[in-house]
Amino acid sequence: MPRLLPAIAATAVGIAVAVGGYTFLYARGWAYLTNDPRACANCHVMEEQYSGWLKGSHRSVAVCNDCHTPPGLIPKYLVKAENGFRHSFAFTTGRFPDKIRIVPSDLEVAERACRKCHEPIVTAIEGPNGEAGRLRCITCHRSVGHME
Numbered sequence: 001m002p003r004l005l006p007a008i009a010a011t012a013v014g015i016a017v018a019v020g021g022y023t024f025l026y027a028r029g030w031a032y033l034t035n036d037p038r039a040c041a042n043c044h045v046m047e048e049q050y051s052g053w054l055k056g057s058h059r060s061v062a063v064c065n066d067c068h069t070p071p072g073l074i075p076k077y078l079v080k081a082e083n084g085f086r087h088s089f090a091f092t093t094g095r096f097p098d099k100i101r102i103v104p105s106d107l108e109v110a111e112r113a114c115r116k117c118h119e120p121i122v123t124a125i126e127g128p129n130g131e132a133g134r135l136r137c138i139t140c141h142r143s144v145g146h147m148e
Contacts, residue, residue, distance in 0.1 A: 023088070032084055040064045043091055049100060052146035067113045067145060068106060079109060111137055 023029070031039035041050035053059055058067070068083075069076040083106065090096040102110065114137040115122050126135065137144075 027088060029084075032080060035063055035065050037063045043087065045087075045091060045096055045100065049146050052143070056143075056145050058145045062117070062145070066117075067110050070109050070112065071116075079106075107138065114138075114141075 028039070028042050031042055037050060037053060040046050053064070065076065065080075069079045086103075087096075118137075122137075
């Protein structure tokens with residue numbers, strides 16, 4: 001029995017790698033390693049968001065990663081990995097809402113991106129020390145980036 005355990009473990013790892021590799025290829029996972037916005041529409045659930053971005057004002061100045069991932073190589077790919085797992089799990093199990101909603105952690109990433117790119121406007125509204133309180137950009141600009 002002790003000799004059988006490594007074989008079982010190796011078989012389990014092999015199956016996991018094979019299934020993961022197949023899923024990565026089937027879902028065109030390599031596309032998510034790029035900056036190409038079409039990768040976000042690989043899944044038909046996101047077609048509405050991609051179409052909205054094509055019609056929106058940010059199309060000429062930002063791609064999905066500019067607004068939906070934090071700066072820096074490691075933080076960017078950590079967020080992409082977490083989102084990729086969550087999205088693929090929801091899609092595979094059919095547990096995604098009809099109307100796609102941004103999760104709170106991703107909303108914070110997008111909020112920081114808005115504030116970074118539009119810092120002069122944010123400072124003019126809130127003051128240099130944020131005296132007006134922390135307003136959320138998406139409160140007034142819900143469809144910016146993804147026209148509805």
